[in-house]
Amino acid sequence: MAVSRLSFGSTSLTTSSHWVKWRISDFIVLIVSIVVNVPVYYQHPFQRQFYINDLTISHPYAAHERVSNGLLLLCSLGIPLVSIITVWALLADKRHRWYLLYISLLGLFLSWTLNTLFTNYIKNWIGRLRPDFLARCEPKEGLPKDTLLNAVDVCTTQKVERLLEGFRTTPSGHSSESFSGLGYLYLWLSGQLITSHPQTGLWRKIVAFLPVVGAMLIALSRTQDYRHHFVDVILGSAIGSVFAHFIYKRNFPALDSPLPFKPLLDDSDVNEVDTTSHLPLQGSEMEPLSS
Numbered sequence: 283m284a285v286s287r288l289s290f291g292s293t294s295l296t297t298s299s300h301w302v303k304w305r306i307s308d309f310i311v312l313i314v315s316i317v318v319n320v321p322v323y324y325q326h327p328f329q330r331q332f333y334i335n336d337l338t339i340s341h342p343y344a345a346h347e348r349v350s351n352g353l354l355l356l357c358s359l360g361i362p363l364v365s366i367i368t369v370w371a372l373l374a375d376k377r378h379r380w381y382l383l384y385i386s387l388l389g390l391f392l393s394w395t396l397n398t399l400f401t402n403y404i405k406n407w408i409g410r411l412r413p414d415f416l417a418r419c420e421p422k423e424g425l426p427k428d429t430l431l432n433a434v435d436v437c438t439t440q441k442v443e444r445l446l447e448g449f450r451t452t453p454s455g456h457s458s459e460s461f462s463g464l465g466y467l468y469l470w471l472s473g474q475l476i477t478s479h480p481q482t483g484l485w486r487k488i489v490a491f492l493p494v495v496g497a498m499l500i501a502l503s504r505t506q507d508y509r510h511h512f513v514d515v516i517l518g519s520a521i522g523s524v525f526a527h528f529i530y531k532r533n534f535p536a537l538d539s540p541l542p543f544k545p546l547l548d549d550s551d552v553n554e555v556d557t558t559s560h561l562p563l564q565g566s567e568m569e570p571l572s573s
Contacts, residue, residue, distance in 0.1 A: 461522025
């Protein structure tokens, strides 16, 4: 007899089991990804050759970034965390509020952490030079033009870590992390505020979209600081958005579904909506919506 593809023969992996409902395996993946992220982040990148007269890597080094690493963490993870808890406290039904909070935060941290792990990993493999690489390198005088050079042979800087960071431009970590966290928040708010419901006001869509605007500004700031090329920012933003959508869709239904705010595996008794008319069912506690 064939083994079940869903449970791999385990009798405990049913849709009603706590292991499945509470996404315990996903939580384990989160812990593992956090641990693995540390050595991946500090791995030395591939060091590509370069031309001393390459104008694309000749921009000045910005000592003070518009969005520092600390501010990035606050914006991409702290703001979504506080926003989710705030909206949850105001709107969550008491019959499934703790499960909603758990699944929402698990999704946020998974989106951000898996994206960061993936981004850091491919950064080191690609090894492309940042726009401010030559300022980091501080190359020797009198080097030949139009000749491929190696950093180990021509760079005089004593700041090794800063130099190594110069090989980690593609994709942009600020861009991917901001879209993985704030992009997830956009999807989550759209579901919780039922922005696709025909009776809701436009203001809900605007509020839900604000995190995306924030993510875009963070991403664009990297080109203003000459930390990244535009293609780095575009690629990073796309990667972060993919992770946000993938993780969100794993735990929540489509935004235009009758119950977009209810986690997929939540079997608690919550308010229902008529799928044909898109209006609350008779007798439901869910009152007609207004703007």
